[in-house]
Amino acid sequence: MTAPLIVGVGPAGIRAAQTLVAAGLRPQVVDEAPASGGQIYRQPLQPDGRSAQALYGSEAGKAVDLHRTFDGVLGKIDYYPNALLWNLRDGQADLAIAGRAKRIAYDGLILATGATDRILPVPGWTLPGVYTLGGSQVALKAQGCAIGRKVVFCGTGPLLYLVAWQYWKAGVTVAAVLDTAPASAKLALVRGLTLAPAIVLRGLKFGFDLKRAGVPIYSGVEALRFGGTARVEGISWRAGGREHHLLCDGIGYGLSLRPETQVADLAGCAFRFSARDRAFVPQKDAAGRSSVAGVYLAGDGAGIAGADAAERAGERAALALLQDRAFPVDTARCAALESDLAKIEKIRDMLEAAFPFPAHWAATLPDDLTLCRCEDVSVGSVRQAVQAFGLTEMNRLKAVTRTGMGRCQGRMCGAAVAEVLAGACGREVAAVGRLRGQAPVKPVPLTLEAAE
Known part of the structure; x- marks a missing residue:
């Protein structure tokens, strides 16, 4: 039965x-x-x-x-x-x-x-020491360890401030919090006080505690770049019309979920x-x-x-x-x-209004930037394929370039690929479709013993 x-x-x-x-x-x-x-x-x-x-x-x-x-x-x-x-x-x-x-x-x-986690690739995002926000949280909760001794958290979404706060509470040096959302977007939180006061106040507390502890918080961050050779050693960004640089040995990055x-x-x-x-x-x-x-x-x-x-x-x-x-x-x-x-x-x-996704970033990504790390496909390769074959749909792009064919089956790169494809072919993201799921949805070992 x-x-x-x-x-x-x-x-x-x-x-x-x-x-x-x-x-x-x-x-x-x-x-x-x-x-x-x-x-x-x-x-x-x-x-x-x-x-x-x-x-x-x-x-x-x-x-x-x-x-x-x-x-x-x-x-x-x-x-x-x-x-x-x-x-x-x-x-x-x-x-x-x-x-x-x-x-x-x-x-x-x-x-x-x-x-x-949802991400857009940025220069240096594949360096050892760069984690998604969710991955940073798993390390702390499940394994009781930090992703570095001096960590920067960047991206946007409520998870950004939560994970940064959790690391600070755990005694890790949080070097900075870099929010890609403009400061003006946070007015949505003020308007939301009557709708969900407990949620808004809890989120504001995270930011307030971090600031009181001396953690720099930047809004409207653009042009993120992760630097290093064998592993991540620092981060650069633009905010308030100025270029900023900071040394660190760990980065937590994510653009919501x-x-x-x-x-x-x-x-x-x-x-x-x-x-x-x-x-x-x-x-x-x-x-x-x-x-x-x-x-x-x-x-x-x-x-x-x-x-x-x-x-x-x-x-x-x-x-x-x-x-x-x-x-x-x-x-x-x-x-x-x-x-x-x-x-x-x-x-x-x-x-979402308070932590908007930086959709405009896709058009600024350099051609030599890795987009699909499983299959080592660059942003430029996708743009070239769109021009050469007139591609306007995700699964056709997958067939031509192998984006989304690797271990993650598009879970990590799919959102970014859709943004790049939409920009390259001049369509909205909704119009380029989605990568179709197929078995196995996640890698299984070749030594897997047969079912009874």
Whole structure:
């Protein structure tokens, strides 16, 4: 007998599992991490003496509650940690676990796949010592180590200030915070005080604490360049009409987040373009139902909305699955969850206005800059291919240049490639399409032993 499958054990996946278990189902739960929590509430690989307060700050209570909730359902689910889901087909999921293949059948699918960092390449971005903001956070939370002794954090988005603050609280020297958003954009936060005072005030506190500690914060940063030979040794940028240079041995860089959608693609979900996320996201209704019967979407994998939204969306998607199977559900609870999610969407609009993506950068990228590091494709190669073949679509560009064919399957370079392609062919990003997901969505070892 098959059972529903939940992919991901962040806030959305945990609440989905809790809801299905409460209804008497025994879901299957798959996650790449060794423990629950997702990225935001990631647990250390080994207990290291740090308290929940030290790890998660003001969100410690939420983190502890979610971890305990998941621990409480462990005996009532079939849980596969450290498991890479690399394919879906015909109601079956292919996993790689400890070098062995495993195939599980499922009846109903809740995708809570989360998000990945969004970047645009800048000179020096492939140097050792340069990490994404998310990668910087993983090092600190899971491994209890920093990416350097003197670290600069740059880019934009709420994560920029959060990670910088977390490093400062951990005792690391934060040399500077470089925000690509203009200072005027932060007026959106002031307007958002009535909409989400707790969120805005918490974010302002991060910036205030950093400034009070003497950390320089620059706004409207342009022309980022990471310098060094064997590894990163410094950073240069332009702000306020001046050139700036700073020595450092670690850089955390990111331009907000992008949804992780490849598994939804394998599940056959229809997609739409999100102008706010500047990305194609799988279509869903207010309850989380996708375009495919029996497939439900929750959390940042269906559009960036944050951890609080992910919890609510995970519960709502599970309730939708139960509704579609004629289980009795609390319709008032369903309505309350949808109302909360609609409000959070407005908060996300406010945050996006405060931390806009620097779309104009794509036109300024030098031709010799590496764009797709997996396949070593330069910005100039993409522009030349567009001119030579009249390319206007992402998958045709992939076929000609191999962009997105490497280990990351476009997860890291896809957003940047779309921006460069759109600029080169004179179209909007929405018009150039998206890289289609295909199995394996992530690399699997050649030594993978066959499934039983």
